[in-house]
Amino acid sequence: VTELARTPETFRTEARESLADPQLLDAYASATQRLYDNRLAGWAELPDAEAMRTRAHEIRMRVIDDLDRNLDEYEAALGRNGVHVKRARDAAEASAYVVDLCRRSGARLVAKSKSMASEEIGLNDALEAAGLRAVETDLGEYILQLRGGHPQHIVAPAIGLTADDVSELFTRAEGTPVSAELPDLAASARRQLREIFLTADVGVTGANFGVVETGSICLVTNEGNAGLVTALPRIHVALVGMERLVSTLDDLAVLLQLLARSGTGQKLTTYTRLLSGPRREGDQDGPEEMHVVILDNGRSNLRRGRYREMLACIRCGACLNVCPVYRKSGGGAYGPVYSGPMGAVLVPLVVGLERAQALPHASSLCGACTDACPVKIPLHELLLDLRRDLVDEGIAPAWERLAFTAWSWAWSSPFRYRASTALARLGQPLGARFGPGRAWASGRALPRLAGRRFRDRR
Numbered sequence: 110v111t112e113l114a115r116t117p118e119t120f121r122t123e124a125r126e127s128l129a130d131p132q133l134l135d136a137y138a139s140a141t142q143r144l145y146d147n148r149l150a151g152w153a154e155l156p157d158a159e160a161m162r163t164r165a166h167e168i169r170m171r172v173i174d175d176l177d178r179n180l181d182e183y184e185a186a187l188g189r190n191g192v193h194v195k196r197a198r199d200a201a202e203a204s205a206y207v208v209d210l211c212r213r214s215g216a217r218l219v220a221k222s223k224s225m226a227s228e229e230i231g232l233n234d235a236l237e238a239a240g241l242r243a244v245e246t247d248l249g250e251y252i253l254q255l256r257g258g259h260p261q262h263i264v265a266p267a268i269g270l271t272a273d274d275v276s277e278l279f280t281r282a283e284g285t286p287v288s289a290e291l292p293d294l295a296a297s298a299r300r301q302l303r304e305i306f307l308t309a310d311v312g313v314t315g316a317n318f319g320v321v322e323t324g325s326i327c328l329v330t331n332e333g334n335a336g337l338v339t340a341l342p343r344i345h346v347a348l349v350g351m352e353r354l355v356s357t358l359d360d361l362a363v364l365l366q367l368l369a370r371s372g373t374g375q376k377l378t379t380y381t382r383l384l385s386g387p388r389r390e391g392d393q394d395g396p397e398e399m400h401v402v403i404l405d406n407g408r409s410n411l412r413r414g415r416y417r418e419m420l421a422c423i424r425c426g427a428c429l430n431v432c433p434v435y436r437k438s439g440g441g442a443y444g445p446v447y448s449g450p451m452g453a454v455l456v457p458l459v460v461g462l463e464r465a466q467a468l469p470h471a472s473s474l475c476g477a478c479t480d481a482c483p484v485k486i487p488l489h490e491l492l493l494d495l496r497r498d499l500v501d502e503g504i505a506p507a508w509e510r511l512a513f514t515a516w517s518w519a520w521s522s523p524f525r526y527r528a529s530t531a532l533a534r535l536g537q538p539l540g541a542r543f544g545p546g547r548a549w550a551s552g553r554a555l556p557r558l559a560g561r562r563f564r565d566r567r
């Protein structure tokens with residue numbers, strides 16, 4: 110899990126770099142705005158969107174509240190379908206399983222479909238260290254692999270890059286000029302990836318959901334690459350986060366409607382695949398072997414207590430597109446995998462607060478993420494709770510702990526409250542120039558604190 114850790118310094122440095130790059134800011138602004146508008150249009154078509162969100166929340170929490178039983182049943186159902194199952198406690202165990210499987214089967218080339226779980230466990234590095242070639246086949250992920258970088262958004266990994274950037278990368282990869290016109294870029298990607306699909310020995314995917322009643326994995330994509338990665342190679346390995354289960358196909362149908370609408374505004378993604386085992390007699394394609402790796406990697410830490418609602422996340426990306434901090438700081442600031450409000454909550458819980466203490470502060474607490482979340486995760490409240498934990502556990506800097514203690518003391522008596530607000534009004538101009546809020550105030554006009562007469566009128 111250390112891959113995900115983030116020091117306050119790295120967050121600030123990466124965010125500053127993003128803020129100083131007008132092209133990146135433009136790319137983030139236009140892409141997130143487009144996804145945001147599409148989501149609103151998609152949701153407007155639902156007759157009772159609020160009731161569906163409530164239902165989706167119940168569906169997810171029902172599974173999470175009884176996760177042990179659901180995992181046992183899922184494992185049994187997969188076994189009945191002829192799927193090999195591995196429960197991996199951490200990234201090292203999950204990667205070792207995939208590497209060992211590749212070695213035992215004499216594989217050399219691994220074709221990958223987009224999987225945040227595989228990013229999380231650093232699978233590409235593990236495969237390459239073992240002398241295997243791993244190639245991403247999702248277009249955004251492939252572009253990032255050519256360029257050398259991590260996903261910037263959980264739905265649109267190469268969100269910060271322009272068509273010109275991609276044309277440059279493809280020109281270098283093909284050794285012949287590729288224009289920045291979209292049909293030319295698509296044709297170039299097809300040329301480069303077709304050979305990979307046809308010659309890969311192992312296909313690796315994630316799973317959007319695992320269906321307990323049928324022992325299936327569900328994959329949703331818009332590019333069709335997951336179909337080729339799961340149908341052509343001899344072996345298919347799916348990495349499934351332990352919390353990504355749904356009990357029934359009926360529950361899956363509800364979540365699928367919300368996932369696509371929240372991510373891209375589509376009614377459904379172009380391809381929705383349910384895979385329930387390796388190739389059977391009479392099948393025209395499919396792998397000879399199918400393996401499912403069920404990944405814990407810190408998720409168990411969240412299962413009890415108030416943070417367990419975070420396990421309901423269906424990785425739609427809607428909270429990123431509405432977040433004023435993510436839209437400016439960029440995905441890189443949050444770390445290599447999970448970004449935006451969902452990352453700011455999830456990463457500290459998985460790696461430990463002391464290893465990602467900047468992330469709970471990467472929020473204005475405006476609540477837009479909570480309103481956008483299709484499974485009703487109270488993201489901004491969880492961020493506030495994490496900030497409280499930072500103080501309670503003594504992880505927050507001494508000045509911050511002192512400030513909150515002083516604030517609590519001052520505001521617990523009417524006299525001290527009035528005296529402190531009068532002092533704050535007097536000191537406000539100095540505070541904006543020299544105090545801890547100076548970085549915030551350098552790009553904004555700090556509103557004047559309300560005077561006594563104004564408060565009395567209210």
Ligand code: SF4
Binds near residue numbers: 421422423427478482
């Ligand atoms: S937290 Fe909610 S809005 Fe954000 S990615 Fe997860 S499901 Fe989507």
